[in-house]
Amino acid sequence: MKEASALIPVTAEKAIIAKIEHEAHTSINHCYQCGKCSAGCPVAFAMDYPPRQIIRLLQLDLVDEALRADSIWICASCETCSARCPRNVDIASLMDALRREALAEGLVTDKKVAAFNEGFLGGVKRFGRSFEAGILLYHNLKTGQLFKDMELGLPMMKRGKIELMPHRIKGSQEVQAIFERTAQMGGE
Numbered sequence: 424m425k426e427a428s429a430l431i432p433v434t435a436e437k438a439i440i441a442k443i444e445h446e447a448h449t450s451i452n453h454c455y456q457c458g459k460c461s462a463g464c465p466v467a468f469a470m471d472y473p474p475r476q477i478i479r480l481l482q483l484d485l486v487d488e489a490l491r492a493d494s495i496w497i498c499a500s501c502e503t504c505s506a507r508c509p510r511n512v513d514i515a516s517l518m519d520a521l522r523r524e525a526l527a528e529g530l531v532t533d534k535k536v537a538a539f540n541e542g543f544l545g546g547v548k549r550f551g552r553s554f555e556a557g558i559l560l561y562h563n564l565k566t567g568q569l570f571k572d573m574e575l576g577l578p579m580m581k582r583g584k585i586e587l588m589p590h591r592i593k594g595s596q597e598v599q600a601i602f603e604r605t606a607q608m609g610g611e
């Protein structure tokens with residue numbers, strides 16, 4: 424179990440779970456804990472709580488535990504779990520909603536993950552696609568490790584695997600409009 428400082432009160436936890444379910448358009452109560460989601464998850468081995476256990480935490484109102492889990496940031500949004508679930512629980516969307524809530528509540532335990540997330544989304548918002556060199560620079564500046572992974576990044580740049588300058592895609596304005604609409608709806 425993670426450190427239980429500043430735990431969210433139970434009534435507030437129920438409200439947050441209802442919000443997360445609403446945002447994910449799914450219900451945690453449909454889950455009967457068969458474990459098919461965890462069995463198919465390609466990154467479950469690296470998670471502190473595999474997908475099935477994340478759902479169980481929510482069923483037990485332990486939303487604080489779920490929001491502080493590394494799992495929600497390790498999740499690659501591949502949607503295998505949602506596709507395999509015999510009860511149609513959209514776990515991938517729940518993971519997404521949990522990430523948004525953790526950011527909104529300032530419950531991100533790993534600042535490096537948050538910096539990566541911000542760098543990635545910032546690039547997509549500006550250019551309509553991910554800009555790897557920008558993510559690297561943003562992440563390293565935000566985490567105070569300016570030269571982190573430079574021994575890997577520089578050769579990749581030399582070989583043209585990572586572009587130094589960003590390229591804006593044709594539909595970048597439409598992508599920006601999606602971000603604006605999301606912000607109007609209360610998203611990040």
Ligand code: SF4
Pocket residue numbers: 453454455456457458459460461474475478507508509510511512514
């Ligand atoms: S596959 Fe569906 S029903 Fe089975 S444990 Fe995962 S969420 Fe629950």
Ligand code: SF4
Pocket residue numbers: 460463464465466467474497498499500501502503504505514515518
């Ligand atoms: S969406 Fe996330 S939790 Fe689900 S299988 Fe993919 S990586 Fe695992």
